[in-house]
Amino acid sequence: MSTLEHIPSSLTITRPDDWHLHLRDGATMASVLPHSARQFGRAIVMPNLKPPVTTTADAVAYRERILAALPQGMTFDPLMVLYLTNNTSPDEIRRAQDSGVVQAVKLYPAGATTNSDLGVTDLKNCYKVLEVMQEVGMPFLVHGEVTDPEIDIFDREAVFIERVMRPLRSAFPALSVVFEHITTKDAAQYVAEAEGPIAATITAHHLLYNRNEIFKGGIRPHYYCLPILKREEHRLALMTAAASGDERFFLGTDSAPHMQGAKEAACGCAGCYTALHAMELYAEAFERAGALDKLEAFASFNGPAFYGLPRNTDTITLRRESWTLPASLPMGDGEVIPLNAGEQINWKMA
Numbered sequence: 001m002s003t004l005e006h007i008p009s010s011l012t013i014t015r016p017d018d019w020h021l022h023l024r025d026g027a028t029m030a031s032v033l034p035h036s037a038r039q040f041g042r043a044i045v046m047p048n049l050k051p052p053v054t055t056t057a058d059a060v061a062y063r064e065r066i067l068a069a070l071p072q073g074m075t076f077d078p079l080m081v082l083y084l085t086n087n088t089s090p091d092e093i094r095r096a097q098d099s100g101v102v103q104a105v106k107l108y109p110a111g112a113t114t115n116s117d118l119g120v121t122d123l124k125n126c127y128k129v130l131e132v133m134q135e136v137g138m139p140f141l142v143h144g145e146v147t148d149p150e151i152d153i154f155d156r157e158a159v160f161i162e163r164v165m166r167p168l169r170s171a172f173p174a175l176s177v178v179f180e181h182i183t184t185k186d187a188a189q190y191v192a193e194a195e196g197p198i199a200a201t202i203t204a205h206h207l208l209y210n211r212n213e214i215f216k217g218g219i220r221p222h223y224y225c226l227p228i229l230k231r232e233e234h235r236l237a238l239m240t241a242a243a244s245g246d247e248r249f250f251l252g253t254d255s256a257p258h259m260q261g262a263k264e265a266a267c268g269c270a271g272c273y274t275a276l277h278a279m280e281l282y283a284e285a286f287e288r289a290g291a292l293d294k295l296e297a298f299a300s301f302n303g304p305a306f307y308g309l310p311r312n313t314d315t316i317t318l319r320r321e322s323w324t325l326p327a328s329l330p331m332g333d334g335e336v337i338p339l340n341a342g343e344q345i346n347w348k349m350a
């Protein structure tokens with residue numbers, strides 16, 4: 001599919017799911033929801049609210065707020081996640097499992113990213129909890145970056161594999177782990193080759209861009225996210241993994257809205273907003289890689305297989321049609337600037 005004549009004018013695939021989404025809460029959530037629900041049947045909803053979603057009761061209440069904010073006529077199944085802290089109890093995991101609402105538990109190493117201050121300082125504090133998760137089959141979603149300030153920001157994921165991921169998985173070999181939003185060839189290779197139940201999500205922006213994008217013609221805060229964009233060799237390895245057909249790799253947008261002022265600031269927040277146009281961006285990435293025929297497995301099959309859920313039964317259609325992204329999106333009482341704001345994009349959700 002390297003030449004234009006081989007590119008289809010439209011693409012109909014099983015409805016995809018987003019296995020890593022920041023919906024936030026309140027008015028922002030109400031604005032994000034229709035963007036995600038238009039494309040995706042379900043999403044793994046990140047728990048890094050302020051305060052974070054640390055209990056089953058919090059997750060149930062958050063899910064109800066999401067469903068109440070869903071526009072009439074739209075369907076969307078929010079899959080809830082607990083935020084692991086040093087104080088999470090094994091009983092909380094059993095409650096979560098019994099609830100049928102909580103699908104996974106998330107590791108935010110303390111200080112790694114947005115709203116991670118209450119995250120885990122040392123995974124050893126959580127071994128009793130991880131034992132129960134392994135026993136009941138609760139997946140562990142891992143933000144895979146060390147927080148050691150001595151480690152260069154571009155190396156934090158690779159160092160995490162050696163310092164945290166390998167010891168974790170040798171202590172809990174039957175624990176299902178999702179290495180969230182991988183950004184390096186090291187992580188792609190680790191996930192492809194590791195033994196046992198492991199998978200990884202990959203964002204659209206890490207498939208499309210390398211770190212030059214952050215500095216093209218000046219500093220461009222809307223391309224700053226965590227884990228940060230890496231070198232081209234890493235982008236290529238991620239694209240190869242996503243298009244390989246390997247069931248361990250699946251779609252997770254990590255779409256993360258921050259208000260314009262919080263990003264365009266002296267110390268701006270990390271996060272790219274892609275919920276508006278995620279499938280269009282993934283289609284663009286897979287088209288450039290000559291791998292449009294691999295998009296459906298990555299977006300719609302591999303995730304449910306890993307989570308033990310059925311595939312969605314309806315479809316979406318993407319047309320190869322250029323359109324211009326809005327320059328900004330009103331959200332709550334502010335504006336969010338989507339990734340590629342004001343630029344042309346070659347695919348359009350029908």
Ligand SMILES: NC(=O)N[C@@H](CC(=O)O)C(=O)O
Binds near residue numbers: 143224
């Ligand atoms: N991806 C980001 O850069 N930011 C996310 C947090 C996260 O997933 O790291 C956010 O919540 O803003």
